[in-house]
Amino acid sequence: MNKNIVIIGTQWGDEGKGKIVDWLSESVKGVVRFQGGHNAGHTLWINGKKTILRLIPSGIMHPNITCFIGNGVVLSIEALLKEIDELESTGILVKNRLYISENCPLILPYHIALDTAREKQKGVNKIGTTGRGIGPAYEDKVARRAIRLKDIFNPKLLEEKLEDNVNYYNLLLTKLFNESEINFSSIKEYLTKIAPIIEPMIKDVSNCLYDMCEKGENLLFEGAQGALLDVDHGTYPYVTSSNCISGAASTGSGVGPKNIDYILGITKAYTTRVGSGPFPTELNDDIGIKLSTIGKEVGSVTGRPRRCGWLDAAALKRSARINGISGLCITKLDVLDSFDYIKIGVGYQINDTFYDVLPYGISNLNNILPIFETISGWKSSTASITEFDKLPEQARYYLGRIADISGIPIDIISTGPDRNDTIVLRNPFMI
Ligand code: GDP
Numbered sequence: 270m271n272k273n274i275v276i277i278g279t280q281w282g283d284e285g286k287g288k289i290v291d292w293l294s295e296s297v298k299g300v301v302r303f304q305g306g307h308n309a310g311h312t313l314w315i316n317g318k319k320t321i322l323r324l325i326p327s328g329i330m331h332p333n334i335t336c337f338i339g340n341g342v343v344l345s346i347e348a349l350l351k352e353i354d355e356l357e358s359t360g361i362l363v364k365n366r367l368y369i370s371e372n373c374p375l376i377l378p379y380h381i382a383l384d385t386a387r388e389k390q391k392g393v394n395k396i397g398t399t400g401r402g403i404g405p406a407y408e409d410k411v412a413r414r415a416i417r418l419k420d421i422f423n424p425k426l427l428e429e430k431l432e433d434n435v436n437y438y439n440l441l442l443t444k445l446f447n448e449s450e451i452n453f454s455s456i457k458e459y460l461t462k463i464a465p466i467i468e469p470m471i472k473d474v475s476n477c478l479y480d481m482c483e484k485g486e487n488l489l490f491e492g493a494q495g496a497l498l499d500v501d502h503g504t505y506p507y508v509t510s511s512n513c514i515s516g517a518a519s520t521g522s523g524v525g526p527k528n529i530d531y532i533l534g535i536t537k538a539y540t541t542r543v544g545s546g547p548f549p550t551e552l553n554d555d556i557g558i559k560l561s562t563i564g565k566e567v568g569s570v571t572g573r574p575r576r577c578g579w580l581d582a583a584a585l586k587r588s589a590r591i592n593g594i595s596g597l598c599i600t601k602l603d604v605l606d607s608f609d610y611i612k613i614g615v616g617y618q619i620n621d622t623f624y625d626v627l628p629y630g631i632s633n634l635n636n637i638l639p640i641f642e643t644i645s646g647w648k649s650s651t652a653s654i655t656e657f658d659k660l661p662e663q664a665r666y667y668l669g670r671i672a673d674i675s676g677i678p679i680d681i682i683s684t685g686p687d688r689n690d691t692i693v694l695r696n697p698f699m700i
């Protein structure tokens with residue numbers, strides 16, 4: 270019997286998903302991205318060398334793994350080819366083992382232009398998007414006007430659809446946003462030129478994954494972003510434009526939910542957020558700066574500083590429910606090593622009512638009072654520890670509180686950015 274595991278972020282992204290996908294990849298034959306696009310930035314440290322992946326699944330560093338980009342991903346071919354070139358220039362072969370769904374909606378220059386124009390117009394009320402055109406590309410998919418990857422091999426259809434879309438976007442850009450027009454011919458020429466390069470990588474991903482499952486081969490599904498950025502369940506409207514919860518692994522790859530065996534929720538030992546939006550346990554003080562400095566909390570895609578705060582266990586509870594998490598992986602425990610005390614958000618006081626689960630619809634932060642539980646710090650190094658029993662007692666207590674409050678067992682703990690800085694309590698492939 271094969272085993273399929275979904276890895277998702279339980280917070281607002283950047284929990285350390287890439288590192289854990291890479292680490293678990295030694296137990297699988299395939300790794301699948303199923304939503305998001307090149308707004309993701311997944312960092313791997315292997316033997317002192319750093320790699321940041323945006324679209325290509327984090328299993329690619331293992332030579333015998335096949336990587337898949339499922340239909341749920343919005344695809345910038347330009348970003349993809351750049352990433353392939355970067356990896357291949359370091360000797361990692363990609364083109365012969367990366368398969369892309371023909372149904373992926375494409376991100377084209379007019380999506381990026383509209384994304385940035387909207388943010389500019391919103392001013393202080395901006396979402397703080399990555400400016401990669403993600404939102405407009407998903408809008409096109411739902412509006413049934415998207416140019417899908419397979420369309421680039423049908424010149425007549427491509428020309429018709431592209432013309433309609435360029436006209437539509439140029440109207441918006443010039444009339445609503447006072448921006449310049451996008452050029453139809455340059456997009457058409459680019460897509461025509463790269464079509465033969467991309468063609469050998471295109472597959473019926475759903476069928477490929479079905480065949481692998483039938484052969485008993487294990488698969489990993491690599492989530493991007495995090496559950497609180499989910500377009501339905503996150504802190505709307507300060508979210509991304511895809512579903513990033515575990516259920517999206519099915520819709521975004523074409524593998525039915527019955528075939529998912531275990532869901533691993535990656536949770537940073539504290540909380541970070543890039544861009545605007547509510548963040549009840551945020552620290553706008555020296556402690557926040559200390560978390561940011563020790564945790565090196567700078568966005569891996571846009572280089573923006575990440576906002577930092579204590580772990581929000583009430584938000585984690587929400588995340589556990591919407592994802593159906595089987596086990597947690599707590600990352601960046603080592604970042605808390607030098608703190609005198611550590612706080613855990615256990616709920617919120619909102620207008621005289623206490624909530625122990627993140628409520629929906631908290632776009633206004635003014636009346637939310639986070640309620641904390643405080644524990645003393647362990648004040649010793651956990652960096653690179655690989656055995657649970659070697660962790661300081663107080664660190665084990667902290668982990669125990671996270672498991673108790675969220676109601677989810679902790680199966681993996683990460684004590685450093687390197688592949689090997691990992692403690693395994695239960696290997697999801699061996700349960
Ligand atoms: P992702 O988007 O969820 O894959 O996470 P990112 O790669 O954007 O951000 C996580 C950052 O934390 C990266 O710089 C990782 O190298 C780093 N990291 C991951 N796990 C650990 C850990 O346990 N300890 C420390 N100190 N850094 C970690």
Ligand code: IMO
Pocket residue numbers: 278281282283284308309310311396397398399400401402403404492493494495498507508509510542543544545
């Ligand atoms: P990984 O996979 C953190 C955030 C952006 C912005 C919001 C909407 O590395 O965890 P978008 O460009 O998607 O329309 O932006 O979502 N965001 C992320 N934050 N990590 C990510 O990915 C993110 N991808 C998008 O900062 O607030």
Ligand code: MG
Pocket residue numbers: 282283284309310311312569
């Ligand atoms: Mg990231």
